[in-house]
Amino acid sequence: MTDKKRIAIYTQDAKLGNEVKGATRYVYLATLLHEHGYDVDFITSGFQHWEKRQRDVEHFNAGTDAYTIRFIEEPFYPKNMCPQRIWAHHVVAKRVSEYFDWHHDYDLIYCQIPPNDVAREIGKAAQKFNIPFVVDVNDLWPEAFRVAFDVPVLSDILFAPFYRQAKAVYQMADAIVGTSDEYRERGLRDARAGIPSETVYVGNQLCEFDAGVSVNAPQIDKPAGDIWVSYAGTLSACYDLETLVNAMALVQKSHPEAKLQILGDGSERENLKAAAQSCGASVAFHGYLPYDQMAAWLSKSDITINSLVEKAAQSIVTKIGDYLAAGKPMVNTSCSKEFRAKVEADGFGVNVKPGDAEGMARVLIDLIEDSSRRAQMGERARAIAEEQFDRPHSYLKTVRLIEGLIG
Template sequence: MNTISVFAKTILPLSQTFVRDHILGIQNFPVEVLTCRNSEPSRILPMSAVEMGGNRREAWLSALTGRVNKDASEVLDRSSLVHAHFLTDAAFVYAATSRRQIPLVVTAHGFDATAYRSARLRERTGIISEFRRKSIIDYASSIICPSNYIADCLEFESNVPRGKLDVIHNGVADRFFNHPLSATNPNCLFVGRLVEKKGCHHLLAAWAPVHRQHPDAVLHIIGTGPDEKALKEAARPLGGSVLFHGAKPHEFVEAMIVKARVVAVPSSRARTGDNEGLPIICLEAMAAGKPLVCFRQGPLLETIREGASGLFAKEGDALDLADKIGFFLASQEVSHQYGKSARERALAKFTLNAQMKNIEAVYKRILYAEA
């Protein structure tokens, strides 16, 4: 039986639910998990992740030479295919994989595909990632992209051959489709890291006019990040109408999605080039029957059907964003109608089961070709 080894550099940040869903969603192959650092295995995954190196020096040595410890070597020797998450992080498993001539699949997610080279080099592991980038692209049997936008970025900005790119959307778990459609309270929800590309600063600028029109409305912000202090300062004049919750486990996020009347995803491309791949919060909100308000840009154009399951605002326009959010806060009935359409679209295009079948089809294509 062909074994798939899934590599994630760290197991597992709260924000990377898509990696967890991928590991748990593989149905027709035995699965092993490789990592450079296993932070909280018992809380995140039911199986153990094998560390390739217990410290930064060992991880870099593995990236440069392909030499790994005994446990990781045994996992690789059992592996028929390695699937690495993030084109940048694949540098830490590429050498060990290519030395053994194991087929490699890489999923690009966002920063790793869209950020400019200068920005990628500034990252903590940027030097080794850039050193290996072309070799990884050349060696990989497939680079999976969560949106056509990411595929376009890799083709036109990183010169990846289109035939090597497989567009497979992120997927949403079945349980989200079972939640009630309507929310009685006029709540707006934002979920994401507090960084430039997520656009929370645009949302706070929009919230002042929203709050004047809907004084009972509350904006809930879930997430943390380097911009948190500045965003809290910007929100101070808005008083109790804006609540920062910090980083929260996925169960809390799911409960807040259910309570929201509208979910705002004001992401846009950052000055570093960094942009979204396909935000999981979009898919989870749609499946839970919540309308989305997004900026009209990039991968967000592949999520909602405008005028049916959500609305687009002009990118960077806080007043337009406020108008679109207020449209849903003003009417529970309208929110319900759009939410129903959003759920239907998520069911048709973004179920986790369907996307996992597509990923497994890529595995079979590669493995049968190797055979």
């Protein structure tokens, strides 16, 4: 017998065991809670979202994970945005409800949203068995969908179920955690009055980032005099990358030493290659890199780019912690009021209007020609990473919130 408190964490898209791709926010939280004396069941999909393949759950190697992994079977879907994915989540919602009917001896359930329908069923189970329910707002659905599909009236009709599901989840929450103030406040808008809440950035582990730099940076050959402008992350319609490519073509007319490094992959890769060829920009497409190699490339860069389209619903995205950890100035096109204010107040970068290639080119040229300004912004970036984005420190806020709910 054990007197340890038991916690269930649910997430849809984790990087587990020896996998290369996937989200690590909830994996890290599970490990941290284990270190604080909790028994943790890590409940997730048997479908590897990032690689679009089924995991071999019968022979899955969890490595040295300190928590118990429990898989929920999910149907295959081919793309991030497709009807099959919506159906897959619908199936998972039913199966996760059945799981909690059989397994509900938990002292707390910690649940990612989205998917909205899955989170709603988990919230219902928490209420049914009188279990404290913490909702972690990691994205906003359907707001994020409108970037790719925003048709007057039709979008309102199609997306109405997602709004209803989200509202139901927040109303059932006993606490809200957001990956930004904006996301946390979105949850609180529909939640019961007075519940506890925290903003905890996705962040990273600086020790892991720095270790990747130490091992891999010496292997990266950067020609003397080069200025590297780098983007890391998904190549999708949410990110204003064609503007970045066009801006670099303008920059390279007067500064041929400036090179654009794109670290990542996605549905827009071929379109971006075509755009680069059309405007004559020098762009290196490196594809998806393991985290330690990505860290090294960012550390060798001179400027980082957080490039989102105007209507993007994202607030403070995962890559921000890595950009800041690299200690480089950031050019930001996100229209998130929260993040634009943070860029200015914390002094680690410059805001640019999305879609404005000439405006971005002017800012890039100013930074290229002012090495002392780049150095000052880089120092501020690293300081902010250490103060606010380093998980061993920042995630303790989540642990304390959980302790307060469990007692």
